Amino acid sequence: MALVLFGHPFSSYTQKALIALYENNIAFEFRCVGPDKPEFTAEWLRLWTLRKFPVLLDGQRSVSETSIIIEYLQIAHPGPVQLIPQEPLAALDVRFLDRFFDLHVMSQMQLAVDGALSGDAQKRKDGMAAAVDKLELAYAWLEGALQGRQWAADDDFTLADCAAAPSLFYADWTYPIAAKYPVLRAYRSRLLARPSFARAVDEARQFRQLFPLGAPDRD
Missing domain, CATH: 3.40.30.10 (Glutaredoxin)
Structure with missing residues (x-):
């Protein structure tokens, strides 16, 4: 099966x-x-x-x-791309970054989305304010952490990048990554160019009207 x-x-x-x-x-x-x-x-x-x-x-x-x-x-179902390293400490680094993107980028972006979905103007405003505050902290941390790296955990594409791709995709729609974070912006662009994520983005393109904050005309 x-x-x-x-x-x-x-x-x-x-x-x-x-x-x-x-x-x-x-x-x-x-x-x-x-x-x-x-x-x-x-x-x-x-x-x-x-x-x-x-x-x-x-x-x-x-x-x-x-x-x-x-x-x-x-x-x-192993394949040629090993998304979690065999070496324990390297694997721990990857798992940490996976958690970072899920908890400190995606979950914080969701605050704004949930506010918009509530249909309440004040909740929408409060959700966006909370999201902006938390995402700014995350963007600043990532700008330093990604210095000199091709992918989140260095040279190899890993679980951390699987988490980063949709997290940064939707977070940037919610609170655009500022020009003062060129390393992070470049990393997001590399993720969008990765064939596996580009395919996922294209398959979801027809549903963009579902984004409650309004999908930008890009990406």
Whole structure:
């Protein structure tokens, strides 16, 4: 039975898993969760009652949480691109950066999105203010951390870059990365040019109207 991934193309965490699958050319079936595919939605909810995607199904085993999905793929379906280093301390660095992008970039961007989705003008304003404050801190830290690096953890594309790509993609839509952060801006551009992420971005292009803050006419 082929691997099955439940998710939505416009979802940042679905894109994170798709990048890993595309990097190693792993065959899988994509099942888009949404109102037009109630059978896929029902199966997804049966597999993961916390109502979060993506979820990977491999035979009788289901795997939730994107970072764990990517680690599972490396164990069960390894390919030429090793997204988590074998050396323990190098792997720890990659996992830290993965957590940084999820928690300090994507989750902070989500504050603004949730405010906009509330439909309340004050909540929208407060959510954006909180997001800007936190993202500015994250951008400043990343500008220093990425100095002299091709990818997040240095020369090799890793789990950290799978997390960084959608995180920075949507964060920059929410609170644009300023010109004073040229290293970070260049890194985001390299991520967009990476074939695995470029494919994920193109597959999600038709859903850009769903971005509650308004998608910019770029990328």
